[in-house]
Amino acid sequence: MKAVLALLLLAASAASAATFSDEDARKIATHGPWPAPWSRDPSNRVSGNPHAIDLGERLFFERRLSVNGRLSCSSCHLPERNWTDGLPRAVGLKEVDRNAPSVVNVRYHHWFGWDGAHDSLWAQSINPILDPRELGMSAASVAKLLRQDKDLSCRFRRTYGSAPAPDDEKVLVDAAKALAAFQETLVSGRTAFDDFRDALARGDQAVMARYPEAAQRGLKLFVGKGACDTCHSGPAFTNGEFHDTGIPFFVRPGEVDPGRYGGIKKVLADRMNLLGPYNDDPKRSTAVGTRHVSLEQRNFGEFKVPSLRNLESSMPYMHNGSLATLRDVVKHYSEISPDRLHSDGEAILKPLHLSDSEVADLVAFLGTLSDGGGQYKRRPFPEDCR
Amino acid sequence: MRALLLAFLSTATAAQACELPGASAQKVQSGKYLVLYRTQPSPLKVGQHFALEFAVCPAPESVRVDATMPEHRHGMNYRPTITGSGEGPYRADGLMFHMAGRWELVFELRSGGKTERVAQSIRLE
Numbered sequence: 001m002k003a004v005l006a007l008l009l010l011a012a013s014a015a016s017a018a019t020f021s022d023e024d025a026r027k028i029a030t031h032g033p034w035p036a037p038w039s040r041d042p043s044n045r046v047s048g049n050p051h052a053i054d055l056g057e058r059l060f061f062e063r064r065l066s067v068n069g070r071l072s073c074s075s076c077h078l079p080e081r082n083w084t085d086g087l088p089r090a091v092g093l094k095e096v097d098r099n100a101p102s103v104v105n106v107r108y109h110h111w112f113g114w115d116g117a118h119d120s121l122w123a124q125s126i127n128p129i130l131d132p133r134e135l136g137m138s139a140a141s142v143a144k145l146l147r148q149d150k151d152l153s154c155r156f157r158r159t160y161g162s163a164p165a166p167d168d169e170k171v172l173v174d175a176a177k178a179l180a181a182f183q184e185t186l187v188s189g190r191t192a193f194d195d196f197r198d199a200l201a202r203g204d205q206a207v208m209a210r211y212p213e214a215a216q217r218g219l220k221l222f223v224g225k226g227a228c229d230t231c232h233s234g235p236a237f238t239n240g241e242f243h244d245t246g247i248p249f250f251v252r253p254g255e256v257d258p259g260r261y262g263g264i265k266k267v268l269a270d271r272m273n274l275l276g277p278y279n280d281d282p283k284r285s286t287a288v289g290t291r292h293v294s295l296e297q298r299n300f301g302e303f304k305v306p307s308l309r310n311l312e313s314s315m316p317y318m319h320n321g322s323l324a325t326l327r328d329v330v331k332h333y334s335e336i337s338p339d340r341l342h343s344d345g346e347a348i349l350k351p352l353h354l355s356d357s358e359v360a361d362l363v364a365f366l367g368t369l370s371d372g373g374g375q376y377k378r379r380p381f382p383e384d385c386r
Numbered sequence: 387m388r389a390l391l392l393a394f395l396s397t398a399t400a401a402q403a404c405e406l407p408g409a410s411a412q413k414v415q416s417g418k419y420l421v422l423y424r425t426q427p428s429p430l431k432v433g434q435h436f437a438l439e440f441a442v443c444p445a446p447e448s449v450r451v452d453a454t455m456p457e458h459r460h461g462m463n464y465r466p467t468i469t470g471s472g473e474g475p476y477r478a479d480g481l482m483f484h485m486a487g488r489w490e491l492v493f494e495l496r497s498g499g500k501t502e503r504v505a506q507s508i509r510l511e
Binding site for chain 2 (some may be wrong): 025027030110228230231233234240241242270272288289291292294298348
């Protein structure tokens with residue numbers, strides 16, 4: 001009887017343990033280290049500047065940065081909701097067509113927005129300020145606020161060394177650069193996955209054993225049968241590019257969201273892009289993508305690959321918030337219909353036909369990419385700026 | 387026979403003379419062309435822009451560079467620009483392999499109304 005029990009236990013343990021090949025280990029290692037190295041954005045002369053971060057943080061939560069004085073960036077990017085809002089589609093002055101993406105870890109991105117319509121974080125930061133469905137401001141109203149409010153004006157001088165310029169557009173761009181400097185500080189913390197990844201790299205069995213078995217099996221699927229890491233690559237679990245994942249792109253009857261196709265057109269036409277006059281880097285060293293991006297028919301209906309870090313607290317999912325839970329997302333990829341993808345598009349996605357336990361394992365793994373929240377503490381603003 | 391020998395000798399001479407000044411380079415030979423190339427930076431990383439420095443012998447009239455993922459049926463999201471002439475050195479800027487897996491780097495070399503493709507398989511993790 002004891003022998004049978006031992007055999008059963010052995011069988012159960014064998015069934016639940018994930019083993020990783022050398023190839024798996026190499027792939028897993030590419031998802032770290034975390035936090036990943038980062039350097040200041042040369043296109044933004046105040047990137048990393050503490051005064052700019054301070055000004056940007058105030059502006060991020062500033063309700064006077066909306067035309068009705070009731071909304072701010074933080075209305076859709078709430079710190080306690082992984083810097084998103086929990087809604088399928090964001091609601092500013094009106095409902096928009098897309099889900100509010102998290103702004104955590106945005107410093108690692110090279111395209112911004114679901115369609116990549118902006119090529120810098122500061123250019124992206126201008127978009128919701130001016131969008132009549134979001135904050136509905138104008139360059140003139142932003143400049144007026146920064147010139148007339150004594151505290152903001154003082155902090156602007158501290159950041160840039162001079163008072164807001166007479167040129168409204170220039171003040172708007174400088175406000176956006178301070179907003180970008182603040183957002184660059186928002187980095188998710190280390191996770192159970194990071195501890196496992198580092199332990200696997202150094203062969204530390206004791207630490208590896210602390211990583212839940214279901215998550216280990218999910219990770220094995222992620223880098224193996226699921227090939228999820230083909231697009232969700234690197235330390236931030238995104239390649240930062242765009243793909244069609246079979247999510248319908250009708251926003252309302254008769255109207256479609258062109259996704260990346262529209263995004264490329266917009267970024268190339270945008271005078272605030274990295275090839276334009278507001279790039280502070282004379283070498284245009286971060287403008288390689290803008291200079292070389294190629295508009296193709298297949299870009300229609302492609303959307304940005306989101307980071308998977310802190311995914312658990314950023315539901316609902318996909319560019320239109322159409323999937324409520326992580327399980328729904330995994331099921332979507334498991335049962336994806338190739339007919340829903342462009343016939344002239346990529347041949348990457350195919351139905352995985354995962355079992356219920358495999359779906360649960362993948363969800364368990366994705367859950368270990370979250371830091372548990374609480375990384376951000378709003379800095380105290382004790383002193384008045386004079 | 388003599389023609390064959392001459393053709394062989396001419397290719398061998400081209401290969402010998404072909405140079406890409408600087409650090410060590412990869413060699414790819416196909417048909418009459420030899421391509422020497424290196425990437426900047428090296429090694430390549432998924433999702434990171436890179437440039438190619440390369441030389442081609444014998445000198446083609448025109449050069450194009452592209453890359454595809456044959457199994458995924460797609461190319462790059464970026465169109466590189468090329469500077470250089472003759473046998474080179476050439477420089478192609480703006481390339482990016484945005485996904486892990488097997489890429490095929492392709493040099494399209496045109497001379498006398500004929501285009502030849504010199505391809506190199508590159509695997510990225």
